[in-house]
Amino acid sequence: MFLSASKILLGAACLFFGAAQAQDDDCTAGPWSDVSYTGGGGGSRFCATKWKAGVVVTGVEVWSNDHNVRAVQFYYSDGTNSPQWGKIDGNKHARLDWDPSVDGISQIKSWGNGKGQYLGRVYIRTVKGAELDVGKNTNGQNTFETNVASGIMLGAFGQSGDSIDSLGFLFLKSKIEKITVDDVVFNETPEDLNARMEGLQTVILDYADHTNDNTAATEVFTFGKTDTKSTTKTFSNTATRSFGWSTAIQISGKILELGASSTTTLNYDYSQASTEESSTTNSVTLTYTVATTLGPGQRTFCRATAMSGTYKGDYTSTVNIWLEDGSTFGFSQEGTMEQVNWSKASSVCQDNEFPPEKRAMKFIS
Numbered sequence: 001m002f003l004s005a006s007k008i009l010l011g012a013a014c015l016f017f018g019a020a021q022a023q024d025d026d027c028t029a030g031p032w033s034d035v036s037y038t039g040g041g042g043g044s045r046f047c048a049t050k051w052k053a054g055v056v057v058t059g060v061e062v063w064s065n066d067h068n069v070r071a072v073q074f075y076y077s078d079g080t081n082s083p084q085w086g087k088i089d090g091n092k093h094a095r096l097d098w099d100p101s102v103d104g105i106s107q108i109k110s111w112g113n114g115k116g117q118y119l120g121r122v123y124i125r126t127v128k129g130a131e132l133d134v135g136k137n138t139n140g141q142n143t144f145e146t147n148v149a150s151g152i153m154l155g156a157f158g159q160s161g162d163s164i165d166s167l168g169f170l171f172l173k174s175k176i177e178k179i180t181v182d183d184v185v186f187n188e189t190p191e192d193l194n195a196r197m198e199g200l201q202t203v204i205l206d207y208a209d210h211t212n213d214n215t216a217a218t219e220v221f222t223f224g225k226t227d228t229k230s231t232t233k234t235f236s237n238t239a240t241r242s243f244g245w246s247t248a249i250q251i252s253g254k255i256l257e258l259g260a261s262s263t264t265t266l267n268y269d270y271s272q273a274s275t276e277e278s279s280t281t282n283s284v285t286l287t288y289t290v291a292t293t294l295g296p297g298q299r300t301f302c303r304a305t306a307m308s309g310t311y312k313g314d315y316t317s318t319v320n321i322w323l324e325d326g327s328t329f330g331f332s333q334e335g336t337m338e339q340v341n342w343s344k345a346s347s348v349c350q351d352n353e354f355p356p357e358k359r360a361m362k363f364i365s
């Protein structure tokens with residue numbers, strides 16, 4: 001370990017920081033492989049990762065003088081940052097942030113200080129081409145390349161005192177094959193939501209006040225229309241953004257659903273299906289028609305209504321990430337579901353005017 005600015009593979013586990021630093025932390029074991037670090041053996045261990053909570057690294061900040069890297073700090077997808085390790089000093093400094101939903105790391109190169117003591121320089125490039133390059137002049141020194149695998153940075157580790165003695169990065173070892181959100185449990189029950197009529201309202205789609213103006217003839221008045229409304233159901237969770245996953249995910253568990261209890265009313269229930277897609281958009285066609293025969297001078301009042309439902313609620317779940325190499329890992333995470341649905345329409349015509357609208361009614365034209 002003290003030989004030179006060295007790249008030591010974790011495969012030789014007994015070499016990993018030696019016995020003195022054997023204490024486990026969250027950087028010790030995880031869904032990474034082929035881990036290396038660059039630098040010397042002094043300083044005390046640091047570990048920057050939140051991978052067990054499904055949080056990835058989205059930013060790196062480095063300070064250096066002409067001799068070696070003096071300080072490092074890391075930023076996470078949950079908006080937090082790691083402590084700063086080392087001591088800020090020197091005339092070289094840069095910070096690189098990337099959006100993990102659309103970018104990742106394509107290359108990391110690092111150098112020692114040429115004497116096997118400290119980290120000398122770091123170079124990081126993202127897939128989109130943003131770069132960080134901070135450190136001493138490393139002409140003539142060996143360059144050590146990190147295997148960035150999936151390009152998803154889960155953490156960083158090393159040793160530090162007043163300088164950064166060594167630094168290594170932890171990358172998700174394989175590309176993601178799929179993400180599933182399992183064991184979904186909503187914070188609210190269908191019973192509570194139905195009792196409160198949460199987000200449910202009767203909507204007046206159309207209204208008519210018609211009089212047969214003929215003095216002698218009857219008239220058939222037809223009240224009817226076809227209306228199209230969109231319905232959506234969307235589950236969101238931050239893991240898909242953090243892990244750059246844009247394809248639909250599958251959801252399973254006690255999935256709350258706002259659906260039709262009869263043709264013209266909506267209510268909450270648990271889904272009969274055990275698995276759903278993370279996002280569905282559809283449309284419903286609301287059709288109503290009623291024909292009334294009116295005598296001379298007769299007046300009629302018609303109204304068409306439907307129930308609309310809008311729900312936004314939180315759930316707890318276990319997010320499982322399935323890797324192309326056949327392994328998986330999971331973590332618990334909260335998410336939000338948003339749903340809009342409609343019942344079928346109904347219509348009625350009558351001789352008397354409708355009573356003033358109840359509070360739950362809303363006019364949509």
Ligand SMILES: *[C@@H]1O[C@H](CO)[C@@H](O)[C@H](O)[C@H]1NC(C)=O
Nearest residue numbers: 231232233258259260280341
């Ligand atoms: C709306 O409710 C219907 C009837 O229960 C259901 O089949 C459909 O999946 C729901 N639509 C959405 C987008 O949730």
